[in-house]
Amino acid sequence: MSAEYAAAHSFNKVIEILDRYDRSESKIIPILQAVQEEYRYLPQEVLTFIATSLRISPARLYGVATFYSHFSLEPKGKHILKMCDGTACHVRGSSAVIDALRDKLKLTTKKITTDDMMFTFETVSCLGACGLAPVLVVDENIYGQVSPEQALGLVNDIIEKEKQNA
Amino acid sequence: MEKYIYINDRPVLWEDETNILDLTRKAHIDIPTFCYHSDLSLYGACRLCMVEVEGRGLVTSCSTAPFEGMKIKTHTAQILKLRKTIVEMLLANHDQECPKCSRANDCKLRDVSNRLGIDKVRFRKTREPKPMDLGSECLVRDPNKCVLCGDCVRFCSEIQGIGAIDFAARGQNVNVAAAYGKSLAQVDCINCGQCAAVCPTGAIVVRSHIPQAWEAIHDPQKTVVAQVAPAVRVALGEMFGLPASDLTTGKMIAAMRMIGFDQVYDTAFAADLTVIEEANEFIARKANGEKLPIFTSCCPAWVKYAEQSYPKLLNNLSSCRSPQQIFGAIAKERLPKQLKVEQKDLVVVSIMPCTAKKYECKRPEFIHDGIADVDIALTTQELGRMIKEAGIDFDSLEPESMDLPMGFATGAGMIFGNSGGVSEAVLRYAADKFNIPVQENIVLQEVRGESGLREATLADGNLKMAVVHGLKNAQILCDKILAGEADYDIVEVMACPGGCTGGAGQPIVMNHSKRKARTTSLYHADKTMPMHRAQDNPFIGELYEALLEKPNSHKAHELLHTAFKHRKRIDDDELSFSGSGDEDRCKIRVCVGTSCYLRGSQDILAKTLQMVEEHAWGKHFDISATFCSEKCDKGPNVSIGDRVIHKATLDQVKDIISQEAEKRVK
Known part of the structure; x- marks a missing residue:
């Protein structure tokens, strides 16, 4: 897979992850975990997309993502x-x-x-x-x-x- | 059988109270609390309301249900010490700049600290100072004054259904933040300001425009005219120790003239005009059976919310501007001639119960060639502060009256300040048309009341109306309407509890009774006015003759009506899927904002990415997801190169991409 398509693959992966967890608000943690695994961090734009899909406010999702030290909103190293x-x-x-x-x-x-x-x-x-x-x-x-x-x-x-x- | 519990050994009748805190209040004991708010969910975070229950020890009274025979102590030595310690710890990290804080006079933290007799803080500061949010036109947030009670967070999500702010981070670093730590101006905040109204301290306050107002007043070149919204006059007196039920119109006008306003006019005059325009708009829509229900559009917080969240209903909003903006437009059109002043030297200041009006008057559609229809929007609180700053002894003033012609209003314009008022005013105008029997005193009880959602059916079922306040209620109603489960002719929406009288620009009140007193007082004001129907206002008649011709005329549309646009919720970057490449690559933008997302844009995006990869066209295309193209009613929206495709289908998108690719591969 060339680097050119990596972002597209990651995005398709996010959609897969969301579907896997039924886009359910109660599955926020496993969804964020899986998405972070894909991107190595939680990009802001992806979080907004997840919030839209789960029908929760972006501020609420941001709150969850910043509560756990496991999640990072900054890109992490390899x-x-x-x-x-x-x-x-x-x-x-x-x-x-x-x-x-x-x-x-x-x-x-x-x-x-x-x-x-x-x-x-x-x-x-x-x-x-x-x-x-x-x-x-x-x-x-x-x-x-x-x-x-x-x-x-x-x-x-x-x-x-x-x-x-x- | 009557049930009792015992508070400090005295029996208290237990009726329908669901927690001990409410019962102690009934027993005339005011236990301090930051996070208990009867309209909001239980939170139990501040721990100040601890009481001792026999057999159970210390419990938070807000979240503990009473039981029969319960024995409660509310001020044991242990409890008093505990409360002091809690407040001391809050103070340790609180920015104690009290004399400079706009909440100095109504700060709960200061009050409680005083009541508990705290004279020193034994703990040192542990939190790093955080930057203030100064981005919003309406609100200023100072996290260094926050006590983390969560009242603002719960109000925004539970009553307004928005959730623009929430708790972020954890432990020592916990703070209330908008998404991604952005400014309120960059997120879905609707500027209702109720977060500031429920904040016990100065962590969220209304942005002050007092300096701008003084500057205009002190400039000898400028003629400064004021318009005062109806709800202001039933609340301003509270800032000077007068009861909420006092109608202080006369004193207020005298004080404003003393401050230096050259003319004082009534926003209720513009409200009369709104009634006529909106009622005629409704009558025309009803006759054609189109764009129903008509939604009111006087509330700028509701308008922004609808623009963000209900693109499908935007056509249903009445195209009438709000009374504030109608006043501004008429003032800038007519007053230069009447007052013999150049338009650029005329400053229109509005006094509003509302924080969102500050945002509304800055909307670009209300500013023409750098001249705004309304230059400065002040809140009731800010006017009160200016009166105090000028050293005016408000209570002892002799009443004065408004300037004509725009200071003359009917009771219809007056009741705009109450939830249900706009509907009632429209009904009074259209009563004849729909054969609605109107009593002598022209009260339409059907739309009055406290409930957050009220419905009325009039004219033998021909006229169905709904009145809501609180945007969560509006959300429920809009969803039902869109799902075809509810059907109305007129829907009135006000964002704040009780309508404008409960606006966040009003003096801070911590209980419902004061707000109810304002509502009653405004209805009384209507009763004492000579006229109650907008069409009876002689100066409105004169205005139509001289300038506007007839309701909904071309000129009326130019000055009194507006259009709404779809609006992004969050100021976000695009989500790019392409690495760097040629400058002239074809740009593909797929909107995945809420509205487009629901119409299947995500599938289009995923398949597009797949297609481009399969054909190895990566170097020809630059693909991103955008979060709102602000054309929500036409979604899904996709742009490919210069072409914008509304209501895009996958096949359509694929075709165009193939064509583009063909061109480029050659």
Whole structure:
């Protein structure tokens, strides 16, 4: 599929998603989840379309989308790094990993996505895997007891792979 | 058998109250609350109304149902401490710029804080300051004063059926926001201002145009004339401690002359004219059996709502301008000559019970070559503030009367301020025509009342009318009409509860009784007037003779009528499906706004995208979805290159795309 048609495919996917959930107001969360999976975030224009289809006000849908930290209204990077900074991870040294990753990716608490849209780095409050603290999630993979060096190594591996694919 | 509950050990008769809060009020105890509003759904968020129920402990009185023999305490040491703590926490994050706040005199937070004797706030500010929304012509939102009671959110969605604002984000960052954090001016807000009227603090206030009014008054070049809407005179006195039932017309006029208005006229005069134009429009439509029901169009909030949400009914709206705009048009046409002033030096200021009038007078169709028919729209509150600013002792003024000719109105124009008033005024005009028996005092009880939806059948079933206030009620009615489940000749719609007397430009009231008193007072005003039918107004007769010829004439249409347009709900970008490409690619725009969407535009869009991909025509076309092309009655709307296709079908679109592609592939 060429990039040219990606947006069209995504839109058709949104229609599929809406149909799958009967365009029902009570299915807002699964609809938004599926749409976010497609776009990697929730574009404003798509939200307006969803609100129109569900016959709810755009402000209400915006409220739902901003309530859950899972949903993002800003475009996210291709790879998503989530570092746990809950009590257990914090005590076991998550701060050092967070600092190292932000430094490497030139990110801050406010700016969480790299300019090349390759990485988004977020902190989360607890992943429920405190026994593995500190925990880092890279896309779908979970890494326990990570050190700053290890975390940087994972990022470098992704950058290398992306270079080869490009 | 009578049932009792015990409040602070005293028995209170329990009748039909559904919650403890209402019962405590009956027992003469005013428990503070921000989020309880008897018209709105229960929210239970502010926690101020906590009481102690024996056997249950602390409960919110607003959301707890009474039971027989219930024992309640309303001011134990624990409750008083709890209330103080809650208000302290709200104050910690509240922008405490009280002397500069326009709600300083009627702020509930300030009142409650005072009542609870709070003299210091022990908590530090935890929220970051947020920018104000200054985009709207009618309303200003300051999130730094918000206490998150949700009254505005619930009013907008439950009573008005719109939901232009809602809660966004969570926890520490929760705030009331329009969609995508946009300004109210960019979303489906209809400017009714009821959010500001129910706001307990200054988080949403009416935008002030007082500086502009003073500037005009202080400019020696300018002649400043004022028109005053009917509902203003039954509420203005409230700002000076007078009861809501006081009709303060005379004092108001005296105060306005003292402020410096050169002439004071009556919007009810223009309302008389509206009655005649609208009634004749209706009679003609009824005779031809077309465009029925006729919807009233005096309420600018309703008009914007209809433009956004009911494109199919826009032709049914009476083409009459609202009395404010009719007055403006006649004033700018006639007064320069009468007052010996150049048109550009004539400033028309209107005093309105309404916030949406500020938006209405800025609509481009009412501004010609930079000269607006109505230059400045002020609310009742703003006039009150100007009177105070000028140091005028309102209550001690000797009454004066309006200037002629446009200061003379009949009772028909006067009752426009009440829900049902427009209908009654039209009926008084058309009574002879439809053989409706009219009593001596010309009261038509059929259309009066408090209910949000009232129906009346007159003239042996020949005339069916509906009167609604609150746009949620209008929505229900419009849907029924479109579905063919309801059938009327005349539908009167007012956005605000009770009509203009309950407008958001009026002094803030927190209970129904004051609003009802205004309504009654306006009907009394009608009774005391010499004439009750618009056609009896001699100055209207003179105006037709001198300028307008006859009702619905060409000149009347030019000055007194208007047209409505479809309007986008949200100021959104297009949703583009194409990457970058040649500059001269053929643009395809498919509207997926509500109206087109319902007529199947989504399918057209999906199939179009599929077709272009299958044929690999991507580089020839630039495809986007738009959210409203503002031609809703002709949907689905598709534009391909320079061609705009209304009522598009898939085959039609496919054909044109094939033709375009053929040209371009060559």
